[in-house]
Amino acid sequence: MKRLFALLLLAVAAPAAAEPFRLIVSDLETPLVPNSVMDLALANGYFERAGVEVELVRVQQTPMALAALQAGEGEMANVSTDALLQLAARGTTDLRAVMSPNKALPFLIAAKPEIETPRALEGRSFGIGRVGSLDHSLSAKVLAAEGVDVSKLNLVPLGQPAVRAQALLAGQVDATTMSIGTWTAMPDREGLRILVGMDAYFAAAPVTTKVNAVTTEVLKSRRAEVEAVIEALVLAARDFQDPATWVERMAVARPDVPRADLEELARAYRNSWSIDGGFTREELKVTTEWMYGTEDFQGLRPVGLEEWTDFGPLETVLQKLGPAQG
Incomplete structure (x- = not known):
């Protein structure tokens, strides 16, 4: 006891x-x-x-x-x-x-091959998640730093990055923002170009x-x-x-x-x-x-x-x- x-x-x-x-x-x-x-x-x-x-x-x-x-x-x-x-x-x-x-976020901007510079996006279609979304707001800052008049972009709300990537592959938009992971997972991306790379994207929008x-x-x-x-x-x-x-x-x-x-x-x-x-x-x-x-x-x-x-x-x-x- x-x-x-x-x-x-x-x-x-x-x-x-x-x-x-x-x-x-x-x-x-x-x-x-x-x-x-x-x-x-x-x-x-x-x-x-x-x-x-x-x-x-x-x-x-x-x-x-x-x-x-x-x-x-x-x-x-x-x-x-x-x-x-x-x-x-x-x-x-x-x-x-x-x-x-x-x-x-490991963002980059991808585009059709004929778009060789960010300024060439003026007057073209740009896929975004939604107006005011993070990808939209950040990309506007990045493109403005590249000298783009963002008011001249034709914004196309498309939703998730995978959907935007598919729209770019299908030629439905001229460019869009996506993560490097989405880019890597894309099939047949040889027909596209990285317009603004990941490091340049963050440098413009830290x-x-x-x-x-x-x-x-x-x-x-x-x-x-x-x-x-x-x-x-x-x-x-x-x-x-x-x-x-x-x-x-x-x-x-x-x-x-x-x-x-x-x-x-x-x-x-x-x-x-x-x-x-x-x-x-x-x-x-x-x-x-x-x-x-x-x-x-x-x-x-x-x-x-x-x-x-x-x-x-x-x-x-x-x-x-x-x-x-x-």
């Missing part, structure tokens, strides 16, 4: 096992973009080596990810920047972006479209784990900027994708990895200014960076790791 009582006392006194740190993602499988770093970091032991137990919670799209985060169903969520910024503008005070594992966000309560109560997650993602990104490394890991995660396609994507992503956290004040200021010029932000109050970001955890991690090589 005394032995049983002693064991009960030990059980009460012992600290409870730490709960897994739940990372909410909106990809139902490992995506063919640098956002794959989160899945691959888990599958290849990066979180474990950083000293944190991570569990992925999969949902569909940013609204569900934000709802899950706010409901306490996860500690960190990968969400669209515009959705997080809109919440802050509408009065939500307890969410903070802390890094971006994949800050830019907008951070995705961030990882946490609640202020998680920042207070589980900050060490937040920093460990960031550390793991930064180290994984530094490894995956070697195309061969990413291809090898993705071949295991996505055996359904031809290796040649993975190799083409890896070359395209060589400058896209968030090797220092993908999170700078300058780019986020540009992002905020651009977003407030779009239709979705009309009438919303301006917010400062301090209302929806916290650079502290990333700065601590980078001080520990040092800057990336190269």
